[in-house]
Amino acid sequence: MAGKTVLVLGGGVGGTVAANRLRARLAQDDRVVVVDKSRDQLFAPSLLWLLVGARQPDRLSKPISRALRPGIELVTAEIRSIDPVGRRVVTDAGEWTADALVIALGAELAPDASPGYADAAHDFFALDGAAAFAEELARFGGGRIAVTVTALPFKCPAAPYEAALLIDANLRRRGLRARSAIDVYSPELQPMPVAGPAMGRAMVGLLEERGIGFHPDRAIAGYEATSREIVFADDGRAGFDLLAGVPPHRSPRPVRESVLANPGGWISVDPRTLEAGHENVFAVGDCSAVLLANGKFLPKAGVFAHAQALVVAEEIAARFAGRGGAAGRGGARFDGLGYCWVELGGGRAAFAIGDFFAQPDPSIALRGPGRGWHLGKVLFERYWLGGTLERALAAMGLRLGARLLGLPAQV
Numbered sequence: 001m002a003g004k005t006v007l008v009l010g011g012g013v014g015g016t017v018a019a020n021r022l023r024a025r026l027a028q029d030d031r032v033v034v035v036d037k038s039r040d041q042l043f044a045p046s047l048l049w050l051l052v053g054a055r056q057p058d059r060l061s062k063p064i065s066r067a068l069r070p071g072i073e074l075v076t077a078e079i080r081s082i083d084p085v086g087r088r089v090v091t092d093a094g095e096w097t098a099d100a101l102v103i104a105l106g107a108e109l110a111p112d113a114s115p116g117y118a119d120a121a122h123d124f125f126a127l128d129g130a131a132a133f134a135e136e137l138a139r140f141g142g143g144r145i146a147v148t149v150t151a152l153p154f155k156c157p158a159a160p161y162e163a164a165l166l167i168d169a170n171l172r173r174r175g176l177r178a179r180s181a182i183d184v185y186s187p188e189l190q191p192m193p194v195a196g197p198a199m200g201r202a203m204v205g206l207l208e209e210r211g212i213g214f215h216p217d218r219a220i221a222g223y224e225a226t227s228r229e230i231v232f233a234d235d236g237r238a239g240f241d242l243l244a245g246v247p248p249h250r251s252p253r254p255v256r257e258s259v260l261a262n263p264g265g266w267i268s269v270d271p272r273t274l275e276a277g278h279e280n281v282f283a284v285g286d287c288s289a290v291l292l293a294n295g296k297f298l299p300k301a302g303v304f305a306h307a308q309a310l311v312v313a314e315e316i317a318a319r320f321a322g323r324g325g326a327a328g329r330g331g332a333r334f335d336g337l338g339y340c341w342v343e344l345g346g347g348r349a350a351f352a353i354g355d356f357f358a359q360p361d362p363s364i365a366l367r368g369p370g371r372g373w374h375l376g377k378v379l380f381e382r383y384w385l386g387g388t389l390e391r392a393l394a395a396m397g398l399r400l401g402a403r404l405l406g407l408p409a410q411v
Helices: 013-025 044-051 127-139 159-173 197-209 302-320 371-385 388-405
Strands: 005-009 031-036 040-042 061-063 073-076 079-083 088-091 094-097 100-103 143-149 180-185 213-215 220-224 229-232 237-239 242-246 281-283 337-345 348-355 363-370
Touching: 005 013, 005 094, 013 031, 013 100, 013 302, 044 127, 044 159, 044 337, 044 371, 100 302, 127 242, 143 159, 159 180, 159 197, 159 242, 159 337, 197 213, 197 337, 197 363, 281 302, 302 337, 337 371, 348 371, 363 371
Parallel strands: 005 031, 005 100, 031 073, 100 281, 143 180, 143 242, 180 213
Antiparallel strands: 040 061, 079 088, 088 094, 220 229, 229 237, 337 348, 348 363
């Protein structure tokens, strides 16, 4: 009897983790097919280091094929449409029908959605934008640097605050901090609002210790490149000499044009199984919308894509084996645990960890800055980008550290 087919859309963190776990769990005659428009996988967390010249652009990507286990089929093609009812996907390389569908297409950057953004800001969520900012920062002799959150939601909730902290460390090392101002402008009422007020206060404290201005509740209407000004929705303005901006985000076109899209354009999923309202159709990572007990949505971050992908793979394997999935014996469930590094520069980082499914609000703590946390992120980077031996050594280090600290080891 012919095997079953799982179609994984997206070759980023969520897609490759799901595909690899599926290949390990499914029968040999079952097919695992990954579809992505790009041949390469970018390790996005390292863009923050690139922003301040601590990484080189050509060292932050690897072929998707190198991230996948043997026996996984990789199709390089643009996805045109998704039909969850028939589990059918149309690409510019043909049409596919699957027994199970995993959508891991991430979030799409939309710099065109904010007037003047493309001309005024450096998009440090993109490889070219982060590299261009690093070049200007290297020539910077002092002045006003702004970091902005253009619109909500956006992925990597700590990223704009890490950017400001890393820029601060760069200017201090070069003796330029005394003649420079760094300010963060965001429509958020506090940094990382989903994580709760204690986390917000802790992050603001890190900024204040370094003289970085934080300006919350500043909705941005656009940018003016000629006058070098941020234009706010209340008609206020703020000047800058150098600007690193989080661009607007939106769901990928095949998602927002499908019946899967909720009013915001994202895919609403079961918080525990990640099923997307259709049998054997799942969404993981940034393209999904996981509603929390407090009415807010789970942040868009790679650590969640990773954990969700493992759950979905186990769920599909259980169903294919006739074990009934999460509703029956052997099913896996997403637990809402998450963590992230907060880079401070100078070889130091803080570490945020907690339970986002806690009630009535997520329970998150920020562990104090140290060199050990920074080393953990470096190991994580090497795990994703390194060769076989380097990946193995990095994974051993991460698992050991996770065991000592009581963290989930999901590498």
